[in-house]
Amino acid sequence: MAAAMEEHRRYLTQLDAAIGDADHGTNMHRGFQAALERLNGADPDTPADVLKAVSMALISKVGGAAGPLYGTAFLRAAGVLGGKGELSAADLAAALEAALEGIKQRGRAEEGQKTIVDALAPAVRAAREAADGGGSPEEVLRSAAEAARKGAEATVEMEAKKGRASYLGKRSIGHQDPGATSTYLLLDAAVRGLEG
Amino acid sequence: MAAAMEEHRRYLTQLDAAIGDADHGTNMHRGFQAALERLNGADPDTPADVLKAVSMALISKVGGAAGPLYGTAFLRAAGVLGGKGELSAADLAAALEAALEGIKQRGRAEEGQKTIVDALAPAVRAAREAADGGGSPEEVLRSAAEAARKGAEATVEMEAKKGRASYLGKRSIGHQDPGATSTYLLLDAAVRGLEG
Amino acid sequence: MKKIINAPEDVVPEQLRGMELARPDLLRYMPEANVLVRADAPVEGKVALVSGGGSGHEPAHGGFVGPGMLDAACAGAVFTSPTPDQMLEATKAVDGGAGVFYVVKNYTGDVLNFEMAGELAQAEGIETDYVVVDDDVAVEDSTYTSGRRGIAGTIFVHKIAGAAAEDGKDLAGVKEIAQRVNANVRSMGMALTSCIPPERGEPIFEIADDEMEIGMGIHGEPGTERKKIEPANSVVDELAAKVLGDDVDFTQGEVAVMVNGLGGTPVMELYIAYAHLADVLKREGVNVYRSFVGEYMTSLEMAGFSITLLRLDDEMKGYLDAPCRVAAGRPF
């Protein structure tokens, strides 16, 4: 994920320049670099420990809107996984659901407001469907990422109601939301992580 | 003269931009506009009265280095002319000499320092020569203007020792001095005035 | 990139260190947290005021730390809200036992991070509360959206709530007057140029040489309208009409006026704008109590300005006039 944020740093910042303040890429990159360092130092036991460490890094290093939102998401996901070692498809779906709940609560956002939620909510639905249909963990993530990509693309047509882009009102229409896009990129990076 | 300053305003300012602060054209234009207004309102009797009115306008409206210098020059020239009506060739030469003395005193400048003096001093010598040689008033002014032009051109090679350009040291070499140039343009305008 | 900096990633700590070195009488720098606190913090028994936000708005907020205003300022990366960790450090450093009050500008990031910091502080037994400032009338107000931005009006909250805390008000009292200031303050800005965040290295937006942006945010967020540059008086007319046309009736009582430069605009132009603003206010029946012309809340080197009106009551007047000692702008 850190590599993905490194790779897409300028792209995300570019998206943020159009309707925000041109720092989303830098913010995410800084956060995931910090997470990487924390993980390299810590050698965590369980997936939940990894998520918790990432959450702490994001909360304490990112700032802006993305820091507390993604930080909360990773923390909540860690919460539902408890001490589990190997994660099942259902575990993954539940973790994504908890993450979404955390973000919605913290950000007081709903679908259709041109935020992270617009990528994560469809991702959660797709993950749940894949898990319920007996898909593998890899399939769960892959369908979540695919749905997030579509969700992020769908933000182009939306008018922002939350976050910095909301100040633009109708002028926010026609641009893809940086946060929704970074959500897709993170899920996509997770898929690649499993594959590679 | 006011027309000449209007015409050459940008040129003088351009010269001043290279080695000064880019206002000589604006300054001279403002001053001679004010002189014109003053003369239109006053209807002066003698050439000396005209010069005095111009001097007052320059002193009170120009500011910068050029205001007090040219103001003093016109005032001194008026001084030697007294109440005379028609001016002889000798009168003109004497007036130019007095103007030069005034400027040298006020500005503590000598020839070769890349200032007004470098146009006016050769002009005075040429005027004196023409007057002594029996030239007409028109010939006196014409040779003064011609000498001033050459003098102004010769400032290109000089290093400024007085005025704002002196801060540049050797970097002032290679540029024509704005004040010397405006002296030539004023004399040239006087010639045209007599001719036209 | 035309900047007097060393490495872009060092601008925040270097400038904070510079402020401490320049004003050791006023400021102490906590390098681990990128926080400036009052040199004499904590002040026993006083409610402590903490503000902060992304860097790039200097002198806000570190320049307003000192007796009579803020107890601490947390500096985020340029245009990026600081993190809860920093805020928690600041909170612990300034808590004098009477609680800590956060002055937060209404940006999602700032609000969320200060909220988390408040939760963390409360878990450590420090009472906290906050006000969210949203004075920018360029943005449409609505409870359904993020609402309005906080811009230069925030400085009036710092001053008045700061004086109230110095005067001994308790946490609830400080919150009440901070909210009262926010309810009575309205601002709007415009920009002629973009600014260049150091890490980005290029302007946030392109704007033609004959264009201006009305209703600009202080982070380079696009404004409400892009149009051809107009004379200063027309621009002031437009901003003033928006501010006066909002829901605060500025013809009642007296107002404080601020003409705030965004960083790249010379002092001369701010006074040219103020001259016309004073005429407009007079014509509209607005009585000016005091006015403030200068740089209070900037946006790096952006050229432009904002105007702010605050309707005062007697208590606010007293606190506005109360002495304070801060680094921002003081010549001597």
Place this chain on the structure above:
Amino acid sequence: MKKIINAPEDVVPEQLRGMELARPDLLRYMPEANVLVRADAPVEGKVALVSGGGSGHEPAHGGFVGPGMLDAACAGAVFTSPTPDQMLEATKAVDGGAGVFYVVKNYTGDVLNFEMAGELAQAEGIETDYVVVDDDVAVEDSTYTSGRRGIAGTIFVHKIAGAAAEDGKDLAGVKEIAQRVNANVRSMGMALTSCIPPERGEPIFEIADDEMEIGMGIHGEPGTERKKIEPANSVVDELAAKVLGDDVDFTQGEVAVMVNGLGGTPVMELYIAYAHLADVLKREGVNVYRSFVGEYMTSLEMAGFSITLLRLDDEMKGYLDAPCRVAAGRPF
């Protein structure tokens, strides 16, 4: 032209009127003469201080008019010395019977015009005297040439001579301490961009995006060297070396330090420069008494800064610290 102005020819009177309207407690504007005087002028029995110069250096000089500093400031056209007429009007308005003292920056125009004003005032029976400030070490010193320019160090003359006059010194005494300040103050600046005089409408000089100018004047006069932009610390090293290498020994006693922004440079960058300057001074054994970071003497929207060192004696320290009330930069 990216400016918040109306007509270029109106910028001076409009901004002076704006200053009076913004600070009626401090300033009175004499529109016929483009002069700002202390609201309570003339002060009976006090030596009156008058300064002035071309406009475009705001807050200098009008922003330094007030109790404890200047009695009047004469504003010329942008970057053009004011005229003797204006100075005479100012002189008459502030003369309280103890004489009038002119603080003049060393530019041919300023010197000649103030000299003529002094002659005119003396003809009207008002005693006058003056100091010529020439603190800019970028220019080589020589009695044969015009000598050095007066730049930001002038503000220290305003402050200290102003406090001395307020303290009751007579004309000779004020002149003596003003000369003492000038003898002990040295400055040097640099610029990243040109400024745009309003009547000209375009930059005074072209400078590439990766270039800077060292030893820049405050009127857009070219500096001593043009080179590639370097990190802030290297630039500070270079300016500090020139200032410290001049003929005042700043390691004796204590010094006042000024980092002065030229108008377009954000506060952030001034503090970044100050952070390193403080390190350099410490390393060189210079003891800082007080420091001043901000915009004191600008050059319209030029990006850049200057550093100024003043070696203090005890009397100067007292006058530097004495209270004053002026419009420049005061936040509250």
